[in-house]
Amino acid sequence: SQQGEEDPQALSIQEGENATMNCSYKTSINNLQWYRQNSGRGLVHLILIRSNEREKHSGRLRVTLDTSKKSSSLLITASRAADTASYFCATGPLYNQGGKLIFGQGTELSVKP
């Protein structure tokens, strides 16, 4: 069954608020990555966290990884209207050294000005 299921499926917030998206997965991973996709466009890589890391920051983004619970969260602080997009987590399976990623269904974030 599919890895990387995001929760919630959709999230609507006001500009300036924080947005938290969660991702759960089922099997052992080498790494977990978060991507953003604007409507009708390609994916933009946001952040990669390795299985031996617990937290990572990049600008207004904060990612946590709990391998015991097989879950990750993406926090976007002080959201902006430009953050409106779909957000996907993607896992790199531990026993696949080829680098393929398994994507979740995504969370659709809407930030209202």
Next chain:
Amino acid sequence: NAGVMQNPRHLVRRRGQEARLRCSPMKGHSHVYWYRQLPEEGLKFMVYLQKENIIDESGMPKERFSAEFPKEGPSILRIQQVVRGDSAAYFCASSPGGTPYEQYFGPGTRLTVT
């Protein structure tokens, strides 16, 4: 440094025709991945290639689909005898190595089968 290039951006084919999708990876990247995105869904891995080699094709449908990454030129995803269910966005990504490198995605090719 140009990003991942895909062409065409939009492709319309009638049922039974062939579709050829091209992907040029970022300069210096020798690893190419193809993913398919159906409407309202996440991306599904199809195939992973290095120059002249298919490394992992576990996500490729058994029939009608093939992929190559020749020594010279772009990677090609080929779909023979397209059916309506092949309508989707096809994304190519490249990376400088295998896991655990981040992947850089192209803008995608939107295939519509009529």
